[in-house]
Amino acid sequence: MQVAIIKYNSGNVFSVQNALNRIGVDSIITDNKRQIENADRIIFPGVGHAASAMQYLQERDLDTIIKNLLQPVLGICLGMQLMCAHSEEGDTSGLGIFDANVKKFASPLLKVPQVGWNDIENCRSVLFEGLKEHEYMYYVHGYYAVISQHTCAQTTYILPYSAALHSGNFYAVQFHPEKSGRAGEKLLKNFIERT
């Protein structure tokens, strides 16, 4: 099993690799086209700004490579948002893998970004096998993907939004499984073993 973590101008690639190490899975961090295309599983992480991340991907043709992958792909946080059709962050077009838009949280009462642990519900994907309904996951985000036909789990903060998306070989989660304790490690294990 070869797992590739896509390297780009964004943090947390090492956190994902650490989490995979903890569940006994070797991985490489790479932006090399061939290594990505030849991997069995691909993780597309991300923390940062949508517009600058998209620009980085486009400059390296990674945008085309990612959307044409046929093996299981897992987007995390900004990675998930970039797999959507459009993001309000920098008014950026995404990869269009998921037919959903990304919007900014707006509330006079609640703090933005959302930082901390929130629960997931209506979970319907192999990613969540063995996890209980209302499991808590760790989030840090100011933008969210709206509920769509691809939503396979949801969380409520200000309003219900997509905690996870699934379409064919593409999976994505808004929370950080690499920082979500044992539940997050279980989800990563499911992605490696069950997709």
Next chain:
Amino acid sequence: MLCKRIIPCLDIKDGRTVKGINFENIVDAGDPVELALLYSGQGADELVLLDITATVEKRKTFAELVKNVAARINIPFTVGGGICSVEDVAVLLESGADKVSVNSAAFKDPGLLVHLKDNFGSQCIVLAIDTKCEPDGEWYVYLNGGRTKTDIKAIDWAKQAVALGAGEILLTSMNNDGTKNGFALDIVAQLSNHLPVPVIASGGAGNMQHFSDVFLKSNADAALAASIFHYKETGIAELKRYLHMQRIPVRL
């Protein structure tokens, strides 16, 4: 529902966890990696590691410790202590820290917050404020580990820092720190009600009711404590069950 966070804090000196009272009288409290693992296993929502030596040569030791912690724990953690520059932050984030906390250096040069935000994003920039209530009833900012008083009020500095780029505030009351008499509810409420970013209350936790008080009587998003956890006076799982019984949203 978004949960209130319980955050054990580890003060690190020469690679060991230590604990002082009112910022002084430091005693040993164990191996940081083992403590970090113990706390994450018990249900801590996040950890804070503060390097209280923070000299140039000890910095490298601390970065190594950060790598070890990042490899072994599965929850987010913040590191701080003597951070002065974009380069300091880059080293710690590359070592695997999720967030960094800055204190005196940001006060002396608020532009640092702008540089940190532009380089790394506000989500990983925690501004730590040490504050003390003076006889005039106002809470002032103290620097350099509580040794230097300033004439600036905590609320004013916090508002400015958030406008510049701080994504979270870690507020320590020096009047309460180490006393085990409870959190400083008034200043925590003042900041958490008026800031658009999360506020972590710190200083004074002595029993479980102190945690429910700070969550019920302020808008604090998280509560941080050290000795109450280090000396096993209160278990994290026990504390979270107690808060859950008080209808405070916590991750169980």
